[in-house]
Amino acid sequence: GAGVSQTPSNKVTEKGKYVELRCDPISGHTALYWYRQSLGQGPEFLIYFQGTGAADDSGLPNDRFFAVRPEGSVSTLKIQRTERGDSAVYLCASSLDRITNTGELFFGEGSRLTVL
Amino acid sequence: AQRVTQPEKLLSVFKGAPVELKCNYSYSGSPELFWYVQYSRQRLQLLLRHISRESIKGFTADLNKGETSFHLKKPFAQEEDSAMYYCALWGGTSYGKLTFGQGTILTVHP
Numbered sequence: 001g002a003g004v005s006q007t008p009s010n011k012v013t014e015k016g017k018y019v020e021l022r023c024d025p026i027s028g029h030t031a032l033y034w035y036r037q038s039l040g041q042g043p044e045f046l047i048y049f050q051g052t053g054a055a056d057d058s059g060l061p062n063d064r065f066f067a068v069r070p071e072g073s074v075s076t077l078k079i080q081r082t083e084r085g086d087s088a089v090y091l092c093a094s095s096l097d098r099i100t101n102t103g104e105l106f107f108g109e110g111s112r113l114t115v116l
Numbered sequence: 117a118q119r120v121t122q123p124e125k126l127l128s129v130f131k132g133a134p135v136e137l138k139c140n141y142s143y144s145g146s147p148e149l150f151w152y153v154q155y156s157r158q159r160l161q162l163l164l165r166h167i168s169r170e171s172i173k174g175f176t177a178d179l180n181k182g183e184t185s186f187h188l189k190k191p192f193a194q195e196e197d198s199a200m201y202y203c204a205l206w207g208g209t210s211y212g213k214l215t216f217g218q219g220t221i222l223t224v225h226p
Binding site: 002003031033040041042043045047048049050051055056058059082091098099104105106108109 | 122125148202
């Protein structure tokens with residue numbers, strides 16, 4: 001595809017339910033990132049994958065959040081026992097390699113999660 | 117800890133006027149700074165990076181380590197510059213983590 005693809009674009013769920021958000025990065029990009037953007041805020045780092053492994057998961061807020069990238073391409077962000085405070089736009093991004101000093105992340109359009 | 121502050125949530129100017137979007141950062145090391153932009157109904161994308169010292173779409177930004185600032189400037193704003201602008205910092209310790217400011221909505225009136 002031409003860019004980073006995220007599905008679903010919108011997800012409404014009830015408090016306590018389980019949610020999966022999918023990200024398909026640009027072909028050939030080894031680095032993949034998840035960010036979360038709450039209303040009126042800038043994107044906030046969650047987790048970074050280099051290949052199949054999570055190189056930095058320091059931004060995951062608690063153990064209800066988990067992400068995988070089993071084949072080094074598509075990634076899934078999983079949220080268990082959702083809470084109303086999890087409502088946000090979840091952004092996925094990819095890059096050819098790690099950030100270093102180029103800083104160019106290619107973002108998807110985001111998945112808007114609403115927890116009722 | 118690293119922090120990016122964009123003091124203006126909203127900024128309005130008229131076409132042809134100069135514009136400056138402010139960005140201040142807090143970081144003990146030597147960071148790399150970037151500006152990202154999101155136009156209406158488009159994805160967040162990189163506008164420019166300080167290390168390249170380039171001008172993109174007429175915008176420039178100078179890293180001032182003394183004032184810990186990285187303000188974005190354009191001498192003559194255009195209507196198509198209307199967008200959300202985010203300043204971002206890379207601290208050099210995590211290869212995945214950019215720290216973003218809260219963003220400034222720039223509106224350029226005709």
